[in-house]
Amino acid sequence: MQIHDDPRTDAELLAVVAESDRDALSVLYARHAPWLVLRLSRRCADPSVVDETVQDTFLAVWRSARKYSGQGEVAAWIWGIGVRRLIDTLRREPAATVMLTEPSRTEISAEEQVLLGVEYGDLAGALHTLSPELHAVVQATVLDGLTTREASRLLGIPAGTVKTRMMRARAALREELV
């Protein structure tokens, strides 16, 4: 699988995938599977569920490449498919565990503080003050772009809880930022 060699952009590759070009799909896979596996692994601790989700995602990319609007990042489109497939897989196998907290929490270096400051402004510091439960909800709804119902399936908590946690998170962030 050559990642570097193919000069085509993701959108161009996707257009060819829509014409049932399997090589184009393999290039897309080589480009996007690494980060997708890592990002899904942060949301689901069960590697077999992650593997299955990645499979489902690229099958969906193959089948619905035609539906890509041509606007926006292909990576974001793939992530949108991936995270919803993860929810579907979790619904089929409810025994799978979901990470609510990070596997290991380490001190952040000063350098990262700067990076985060650039990326999010004061928001970064405020997000740090959230409890893991509230942060998981913010991550699912704001950063992953899920609906309340999807977030509730991903996190394994009732939709009402997602809403109340989101409200608490919002209040906490506002307090921290103002």
Add this chain to the structure above:
Amino acid sequence: MTTAPGTWHLDQTLVRRYVDAVTDAVTAASVESHLLRCAGCRQAIADESADPASVARRALIWEDVVDRLDAPRVGIIERLVHRLGIGAHDARLLAATPSLQVSWLASLLLVLGFAVAAAHGRDEAGALFLLAAPLIPVAGVAAAYGPDIDPAHELGIAAPYRTSRLLLLRCVSVLVASAGLAGCAALALPAAGWSQAAWLLPALGLTLTTLALSTRLSPVVSAAAVALTWVLVVVKLVQLDRTAELAGATAQAMFLALIVAAAAVVVVRHDQFDTRSAV
């Protein structure tokens, strides 16, 4: 690494920490939202997670993707049957039934449509429909199984699966599908009331008789014999202008008796399906 907004990128340390999953939640979120719009940093992540284990894992996933691309797509009938609570294997067997194919069901609709249209054009409403409707499940059952018709017949013989179970599974589903279609068509008949349902017992009776005969003869021969008899009976009744009697109590009671007798034969002789399957 630059610090101007919009040109922020992951540095090597952060890439390493993200791949090892030791970044805290906020940093990870920051990395992830950046990755969605930066091909360069995605590449950096890919290069960093190029250890043999990760590469092998992704290769395995890709192999499975290719396998599933090669696998035949599950047809609409198979999905429908599976949705109704039938196991995946039984659903596949049912979907392979020749007389459950979409083309077959479409031609059934056409036949029924003609019968209904003909009934509308004549006074003796329903005679033609009464002739056609019971034959439809008979034909369906004949085409559900057997060396002449089923393309998967030899596979079925080799499979560790009781032939009688396969046959009955298919016949029941064919019966449900075709009787359902005929039932819908009957509602479009001009005459209302009981005569609309008069075909139901003959249909069941003829189908079970076909099955009972199949314990001795091939399904196609049995169905042909049953259908021929039925046609002769109906034509004779039309000539005598006594078709209305088919919907009468006496005739319906006779069909009920036929159903019970044929069902008894099928139950007693169902082993014959298994022993005759090699024919």
